Amino acid sequence: MRHGEVRRVGAATVTCGLLLAALAACGGSGAEHGRGGSAGAGAEGGVVPSMSTAAATDLPGVGKRLQGRIPAESRQVVAVYGEGKDSADATVVFYAKRGPTWEPVQSWPGHNGKKGWTADHHLGDNRSPVGVFTLTAAGGVLDDPGARLPYTQSEDFGAPHWWDRSHWHDFDYVIAIDYNRVKGTPPDDPTQPEGEEKGGGIWLHMDHGSGTSACVSLSKTAMEYLLRTLDPDQHPVVLMGDRVALKG
Structure with a gap:
């Protein structure tokens, strides 16, 4: 079996209490989220507005500091462009590296933390890191x-x-973001190497139409595309933040 075809199937290995703690970092209660909200910028599977579609050696809208954090071996980037520091709306763009250039392949509207973004995420701040x-x-x-x-x-x-019905399918599909977690372990692994105060359980997951507690949410179509496309051999990463922070 090829590496890209490895599967883990079966019951979660953590207790219900630990799993709910992880879910709370992503979803929170229905009362916290509320209903409705903007669908975010961009068009499903379309071209990102206000951004050139031409291939570039640097990712559009991303400064040298964050560009430098992308591992040299990475050939796939999920870029999350938050609309503002305090906004829950975002545009998500999937880039593939062809030779020395990053090519935009797909884009979708999405959501991030309901209170926006932070460079110093902590448990319960409702901001995405x-x-x-x-x-x-x-x-x-x-x-x-x-x-x-x-x-x-x-x-x-x-x-x-007991969460609002609009959140019941949030975790039908998830992709773990390696923030304060052990890389390669299942998404529901509760281990937080930097401690509970730094938060954790931050995922890409299904969208419910409004902001999250810290995660990034996308449509089912977008999640299926990413699940079928992100390849361990290409060392995929997510690059995320509000547009001003990404340029800094």
């Missing part, structure tokens, strides 16, 4: 859609049904 993070594991309630990343399927990923 700015930075570059590896992507090494995926999972969800639904069966593996053909993911290249190791995929853990379990109903234990399901959002509690």
Whole structure:
């Protein structure tokens, strides 16, 4: 079996209490989120407005500091362009590196933390962390859609049904963002190497139409595309932040 075809299937290995702690970092309660909200910038599967579609040696809208944090071996980047420091709306662009140039391949509207972004994320601040993070594991309630990343399927990923109904499918598909977690472990692994205060359980997951507690959310179509496209052999990363922070 090729490395890209590795699968983890079965029940979650953590207790329900630990899993809910991880889910809370991503989803929170329905009361925290509320309903509705803007669908974000961009068009499903379309071209990113206000951004050139031409290939470039540097990622558009990203300064040298964050460019330098992208590992040299990375050939895939999920770039999350937040609309503002205090905004929950974002545009997500998937880039592939062809030779020395980054080519935009797909883009989608998305959401980030309901209070926006921060360079110093802490548990409960409702802001997504700015930075570059590896992507090494995926999972969800639904069966593996053909993911290249190791995929853990379990109903234990399901959002509690005391949350608003709009959040019940948030974790049908998830991709773990390697912020304060052990790389390569299943998304619901509760280990937080930097301590609980630094937060954790930050994922790419299904969108419910408004901001999250710290995660980045996308449509089901977008999540399926990323799951089938992100390849461990290409060392994918997510680069994320509001547009001003990304340029800094």
